[in-house]
Amino acid sequence: MWIMPDKRRIVQDFLWGICVLLIVALNGRILPAAAQDNPFAIHLEWPNEGETLYAGPSSLLYSVPIKGWVDGLDSDPASVNAHLEVLQGDEVAGELTQPLQPDGTFEFVVTVNPDGSDGRFPAEHLTCSYYCHLSGNLNLPAGGLTLRVTAVTPTNEQAQVERHITVDRSVYTAVPINVLLADNPQQPVAGVKVNASTWLYMWRSRSFSGASNEQGQALIRAEMLTAAPTDYVFRVEPTVVDGVLYEGVTTADLTLLPGETAVTTPLILTVKAHTGQIAGTISGATASLPVWAIRLPSGESYQTVIDQGGFTFAPLPIDRYLLAVDGTALLTEGLSGKSQEVDLLADFEATAEISLKDASGLVLNGRVLDENGTPIPFAWVTPEQVGATRATLPDSGVYTLTELPQESISLLTSAPGYYSRAKRVNLSADAPSSVDIVLTPQPETQIIAWGNGAVVVPAESQAEVSGTTIVLENGWLWGQSDSAQPVVIDTPAVEISLSSGEFALEYLPGKRGWLYVVNGRAQVRQQENAIELKTGQMVNLFNETGLQAVPLKPMAVTALHADQSSPLFLVWEPTLEARIRDRLARVGVSTAQVITFITYFIVLLSLFIVPLLALYWRRKDRKYSVNT
Numbered sequence: 001m002w003i004m005p006d007k008r009r010i011v012q013d014f015l016w017g018i019c020v021l022l023i024v025a026l027n028g029r030i031l032p033a034a035a036q037d038n039p040f041a042i043h044l045e046w047p048n049e050g051e052t053l054y055a056g057p058s059s060l061l062y063s064v065p066i067k068g069w070v071d072g073l074d075s076d077p078a079s080v081n082a083h084l085e086v087l088q089g090d091e092v093a094g095e096l097t098q099p100l101q102p103d104g105t106f107e108f109v110v111t112v113n114p115d116g117s118d119g120r121f122p123a124e125h126l127t128c129s130y131y132c133h134l135s136g137n138l139n140l141p142a143g144g145l146t147l148r149v150t151a152v153t154p155t156n157e158q159a160q161v162e163r164h165i166t167v168d169r170s171v172y173t174a175v176p177i178n179v180l181l182a183d184n185p186q187q188p189v190a191g192v193k194v195n196a197s198t199w200l201y202m203w204r205s206r207s208f209s210g211a212s213n214e215q216g217q218a219l220i221r222a223e224m225l226t227a228a229p230t231d232y233v234f235r236v237e238p239t240v241v242d243g244v245l246y247e248g249v250t251t252a253d254l255t256l257l258p259g260e261t262a263v264t265t266p267l268i269l270t271v272k273a274h275t276g277q278i279a280g281t282i283s284g285a286t287a288s289l290p291v292w293a294i295r296l297p298s299g300e301s302y303q304t305v306i307d308q309g310g311f312t313f314a315p316l317p318i319d320r321y322l323l324a325v326d327g328t329a330l331l332t333e334g335l336s337g338k339s340q341e342v343d344l345l346a347d348f349e350a351t352a353e354i355s356l357k358d359a360s361g362l363v364l365n366g367r368v369l370d371e372n373g374t375p376i377p378f379a380w381v382t383p384e385q386v387g388a389t390r391a392t393l394p395d396s397g398v399y400t401l402t403e404l405p406q407e408s409i410s411l412l413t414s415a416p417g418y419y420s421r422a423k424r425v426n427l428s429a430d431a432p433s434s435v436d437i438v439l440t441p442q443p444e445t446q447i448i449a450w451g452n453g454a455v456v457v458p459a460e461s462q463a464e465v466s467g468t469t470i471v472l473e474n475g476w477l478w479g480q481s482d483s484a485q486p487v488v489i490d491t492p493a494v495e496i497s498l499s500s501g502e503f504a505l506e507y508l509p510g511k512r513g514w515l516y517v518v519n520g521r522a523q524v525r526q527q528e529n530a531i532e533l534k535t536g537q538m539v540n541l542f543n544e545t546g547l548q549a550v551p552l553k554p555m556a557v558t559a560l561h562a563d564q565s566s567p568l569f570l571v572w573e574p575t576l577e578a579r580i581r582d583r584l585a586r587v588g589v590s591t592a593q594v595i596t597f598i599t600y601f602i603v604l605l606s607l608f609i610v611p612l613l614a615l616y617w618r619r620k621d622r623k624y625s626v627n628t
Contacts, residue, residue, distance in 0.1 A: 040072035042082075042151040042159040052166045053140070054201060055113035056223060062116070063136035067107040070100055070151045070159065079154050082106035086138065087146040094138045106149070109136035113169055142169045142226065168227035170200070173256065176266040177210075177218040177234060181273065182249045188216020189271055191241035196220050198232045209237075217266070224256040231255050236271050243317020245274040245348050275315035276344040280323065282306050284356035287333055290326035291354075294556045295319050296341070297540050298548045299514075301556040318344045323352055324559040327400070334359050336402065339559050361403035362427050366435040368397050368413060376439065377478050377504035377516070379415035380566035384422075384586065391561050393554050394478075394504040394516045400558075410586050413437045414566050416476045417445035417458025419573035422585035440573055451483020451500070460568065478504040480519070493541050497523045501535070508567065513541035516552055 045068045047053070053064060066084060073080060077100040086094040096108050118133055147163045177194050181187040189212060196208045200223070212218040224230045232255075236248030252267040278293060285306055293302045293313045297320075304311050313321075324339035336359040342350050368379035375397025382389040383401055386409055392399045401411075406427055414420045418439035425435055444459035450468060457463050461475025468487045470477065477489060480502035489496040491507050501520015507513045515524065517533040524531050524539060524547055531547045533539060538552040550556075572582055 040070075040074075040151075040153070040157060040159050042068065042070050042149060042161045044068040044147075044149060044161050044163055047147070047163055047165050049163055050165070051163070052168055052201060052227065053112045054168045054170070054204065054225075055116060056170050056200075056206075057172055059113055059116050060133050061111065061113055061118045061135065062133055063109050063111045065107045065109055066147060066149070067105065068149065068161070069103075069105045071104070073104060073153070075154060077102055077104045081152050082108075083150045083152060084108045084138075085146075085148040085150075086110075086140060087148060088141055088143060093141045093145070096138050100151075108138065108149075110138045110140050111136040112140055112167060114139040140167050142167050144227075166227050168225050170223050170225050170230075172221050173224050173260070173262060175220045175222050175232070175234070175254065175263045177212070177220060177252075177269060178266045179212040179216045179218065179236060179269050179271060182270040183272070185270065188212070188214075189241075189246060189273075190214045190216060192239040192246045192271060193237045194218045194220060194234060194269065195237050196222050196232050196234050198222075198230055200225060200230065201228070222256070224258075224260070226258050229255050229257055234267055234269060236269050240318050240345065243276070243319060245276075245318045246271040247274065274318070274348045276318040277312070277314040277316060277349045278321065278323070278342055278344070278352055279310070279312045279314075279350075280352035280354060281310045282325070282354045282356060283309070284335065284337075284358075285309065285325075285333075287329075289329045289333070292324050292326065292553075292555050292559065293342075294322040294324065294559050295550075296322060297543050298545075298550055299538060299540055299556050299560060300548065300550040301553050316344065318348050320345065322559050323354060324555070324562075325354060325356065326555055327558055328555075330356070330359070331363055331400075331402065339562060359403055362406055362433075363400065363402050364404055364425065364427065364433060364435060365398060365400040366437060368392050368399060368415060368437050368439065370418070370439060370441065376415045376418065378476050378506060379413060379418075379437075379439070380564075380568070381437070382412045382566070384410040384412050389565050391564050393557055394506075394514075395518045395552060395554070395557075408588065410588070411435070411437065412570065412586075413439065414568045414570055415439055415458075416460045416568060417442055417456060419578070420568075420570040420582075421573075422582040424585040424588065440578070442571065448479075450479050450487050451481040451485040453479060453481030453483065455479030455487060472505070472507055474507065474509060476504075476506050478502075491541070493526065494547070495525045497525075507541065511567075515539050515541060518552070 046065065070080060080100045081097055082100055084096045085092055098106065100106050144166050147165060148160065150158055150160045152158050175196065179189045179192055179194065181189055192212050194210055194212065198206050200206060206223050208220055208222050210218045210220045222232060234252040234254065236246065238245060238247050249270045249272050252269055254267060288305050288307065291304050291306060291311045293316065295317065302313055302316065304313055321342045321344065322339050323342055325337050330336060335356045337354055337356040340352060340354065342352050344350055368376045370376055377392065377394040377397060379392040379397065380389050381399045381401065383404055386405055387401060387403065390399050390401055404427055408424060408426045411423045411425055412420065418441050421437055421439050423437055442459045446457040446465060448455040448457060448465055456478050457465060457470065458476050461477065462473040463475060464471045468485065471490045481500055484499050486497055486499050489505065493513065496515060499521060502518040503522060504516045515522065516538045517535060519535050522533045524533065526547055529547060531549050533549045536552050537549045539547055539549050572579060
């Protein structure tokens with residue numbers, strides 16, 4: 001008997017049947033695909049699609065890999081070849097073939113810029129890769145390229161992949177620039193620095209520069225791409241020319257297009273000119289004292305006067321300056337103060353404040369002379385244990401010591417080519433305020449005839465003398481003559497020629513080098529440049545911006561040598577008289593005291609000797625009388 005089945009059961013069985021059919025159907029479609037999960041195919045890991053390989057005109061030679069792998073191999077990878085074709089348009093520019101590696105990978109090393117320098121890097125010293133700055137197996141041409149890599153099995157089954165890349169080997173071009181003054185567009189500006197900057201492919205920065213000539217024209221060499229536009233910004237960098245600061249007012253943008261060979265229309269850049277200014281105040285001054293601004297390192301000096309507690313130097317060439325109040329005027333007012341440096345290169349409108357204070361102690365000055373009474377231009381005087389060393393002025397041999405105690409002190413004096421000297425000086429209220437010091441020359445010091453005068457070559461100077469030609473490596477020279485016979489001084493930095501007059505030269509490499517012309521003329525030559533110095537001028541031989549003759553001002557020389565200590569060791573005269581003199585002076589006994597002591601000793605001695613002699617002769621006379 002057939003029993004009618006339950007309706008719910010019939011529906012469930014029907015649904016399950018549909019699910020089974022769907023699963024079978026899906027399995028029938030999925031399983032064949034799973035069986036083909038790894039088909040024969042070739043893949044490129046690098047380069048990427050649209051990649052640009054860049055090389056500049058000065059880039060080192062470099063190579064890159066074209067690498068990838070092959071899937072779905074049924075045979076040994078070593079039996080499968082990878083074939084590279086480099087196509088430019090429809091032309092094959094190069095091709096390479098090599099078998100796959102055991103892991104199914106391949107790598108072709110190709111050179112981007114075959115004309116670049118290899119830098120001579122040994123392979124073991126390369127930091128980027130084993131092929132980085134070495135030649136590859138194929139040279140890539142410049143421009144747009146198609147890289148086609150084909151994998152070929154032993155049964156001639158093939159798989160292929162392509163990449164489209166660009167090789168951009170940039171070139172140099174020239175861009176003309178005109179630099180004009182913003183306030184007067186008809187006036188060109190010479191000597192300013194023009195800078196050009198760009199980013200190549202947004203990752204490689206480039207910067208080029210040049211200076212404008214007398215016509216305000218600059219020709220900037222710039223790098224330009226050959227496969228993409230190159231965007232440049234041109235601007236004037238802040239530049240100081242002959243003491244004037246030029247700052248750019250406008251910039252110029254320029255796009256260099258691929259294939260553009262030259263720029264014919266000049267770009268216009270305008271600049272603004274600034275001169276320097278120092279405005280300052282002085283505290284502690286009650287009088288109109290002279291203030292000096294001494295330009296560094298040339299020694300050129302400017303002077304103004306305090307007005308209502310303030311002073312202004314304007315206009316000034318933009319440079320570094322040493323501000324100082326006139327030392328002689330300070331001494332007259334019983335004041336003292338220190339010089340300070342102001343840098344207009346950092347701020348062309350600077351402010352300064354100088355503080356003065358009451359000077360304590362006494363002032364002593366004088367001259368340092370040789371045995372003939374001639375001033376010695378380079379000497380250093382030290383008040384032992386009570387003050388700082390001061391140098392003599394090179395044009396007069398004068399020294400000035402300040403803030404000394406009102407007591408007896410010992411002055412230690414040294415000069416190149418002379419024995420050191422210790423001299424005891426009484427600084428009581430009624431003592432003289434001027435003391436000259438006479439030094440004795442060392443036997444090694446040379447006196448070279450110069451016409452009717454002479455040149456002094458100190459023992460400490462490293463110099464070779466041949467007639468009136470002196471080769472000076474290090475040290476000091478000075479001399480004077482009324483003769484027209486020239487003397488030539490050759491140093492590693494300059495050559496100096498003097499016909500007559502009076503001069504002083506210090507040449508200390510790494511420290512300082514100055515030529516002072518007290519009288520006459522001198523020609524100073526440095527490579528192709530030459531200047532002439534006249535009476536009362538000086539020049540810094542180590543001025544990196546070039547030789548410049550400036551007035552020989554005692555205040556400027558003093559300020560430039562304010563903190564100068566003696567570069568010499570003390571060398572004492574070996575004679576017994578001099579040794580006793582110097583030793584007594586250093587322990588606190590002056591020559592006058594020694595003479596007084598000897599005089600007293602003689603007087604005291606005579607007081608004892610005369611009575612004894614009288615008594616002796618009296619007894620002798622008595623004895624003679626008795627005997628007769």
